[in-house]
Amino acid sequence: SIWLCKRNIFDKLAKCHRYLTVTIEPLPPVVVGETVTLKCNFKTDGRLREIVWYRVTDGGTIKQKIFTYDAMFNTNYSHMEDYRRREDLVYQSTVRLPEVRISDNGPYECHVGIYDRATREKVVLASGNVFLTVISPNNISVVAENTPAPFSRYQAQNFTLLCTAKGGKPAPSVYFKRDGELIEVISYTMPTASEAGAGSASFRGLQRSLSLLDPEGRLSHLHTETPQRYHTQGQQASEPSPATEVIPETVVSREFPRWVHSTDPLYYFSHTHIPQSDGSVVVQARLTWTLNPQLDNDALFSCEVKHPALSMPMQTEVTLAAPKGPKLMMTPTRAKVGDTVRITVHGFQVGDLGNEVFPEPLFTWTRVGGRLLDGSTEREGRELILERVPAELNGSMYRCTAQNPLGSTDTHTRLIVFGKTHTNLLQNTGKSL
Helix, strand or coil, X not given: CEEEEECCCCCCCCEEEEEEEEEECCCCCEECCCCEEEEEEEEECCEEEEEEEEEEEHHHCEEEXXXXXXXXXXCHHHHHHHHCCHHHEEEEEEEEECCCCHHHCEEEEEEEEEECCCCCCCEEEEEEEEEECEECCCEEEEEECCCCCCCCCCCCEEEEEEEEEEEECCXXXXXXEECXXXXXXXXXXXCCHHHHCCCCCHHHHHCECHHHECCCCCECCCCCCCCCCEECCCCXXXXXXXXXXXXXXXXXXXXXXXXXXXXXXXXXXXXXXXXCCCCCEEEEEEEEEEECHHHHCCCEEEEEEECCCCCCCEEEEEECECCCCEEEEEECCCCECCCCEEEEEEEECCCCCCCCCECCCEEXXXXXXXXXXXXXXXXXXXXXXXXXXXXXXXXXXXXXXXXXXXXEEEEXXXXXXXXXXXXXXXXXXXXXX
């Protein structure tokens, strides 16, 4: 608010001759493509000169004029004089932004100017501001749940991909593809914490028998035909869960385990909506199936998001891959008695940096033929630290096992503890399963 007061040093009473107040109604978050109305309300007992809307950018350093109402040349201004209540007259100016874009997101200001009573050439200004939040899915990611995890050659394992889409309003549609093809899924409802029981695995409700569902997804012990499958696109997580069955037995081959299940796996799909304070919804979609390392290694999975704000679906993709021969680095390069030695995994022998192995491998360190320096039998992590190495460790062989649900590989490194005149030696050998 601005009050304009004329003061006279010979007059003990000061009179305020003008006032101007500006208010802007707050805006809820809007979706890309919607139409937004910016309302600038003000009260004054003065004569309106102009109303100017600005878009503020670069942290307030730049103000771009987007709308101007010039009361001097607007024929509607004379109509407002007919109200004859100048001291309490309310003017309203609105700006419509059709089909808002992400670039429209940010603060806006409304500046109102009135004439000073003393002179028509002097304009007094007051302003208000509002923040326009434009929402569309702006972040999508895929991770493997419950990883890192070991590889099992004797037992089939359930595997879950978790796709998270953030910033959507309304909630986006999330679905999965494999090698570019939309995946047919069976929807299920995630159990609550009380239903699942303390500490119970979420996989428990995912081992399903198709023969126990009728075509509408209801439980039935009389039907034996395969129920209807659903594409993941646009699915709701409100359909009943199939009944639980035991994972098929695993027949172990002497060369490599061969799982006993169809080459056309059964995919189970669910999603949850998490409302956010800004009005957007975070969607978490899960795709679960019984992993077959022989079939799923090198398979390309993508998660796609559809939303009214997007002209085309957003997507992110991952390629399932077993670890193959981690590259090991030993520091210091010249290890002496009493040194602290670090053996660290620096990538793998194959694959592109940043996306070499998915899901994240589990690294386990052991000493061949003995215990580690601290007395333990094994240690997990990307790095093995040997503090104050004694001379007795000279020639010790250390094994790094890198594994994920798709496979396992061992790499060995020999530690040579040097004297003053020796040179360093690091030997790596690899064996994959």
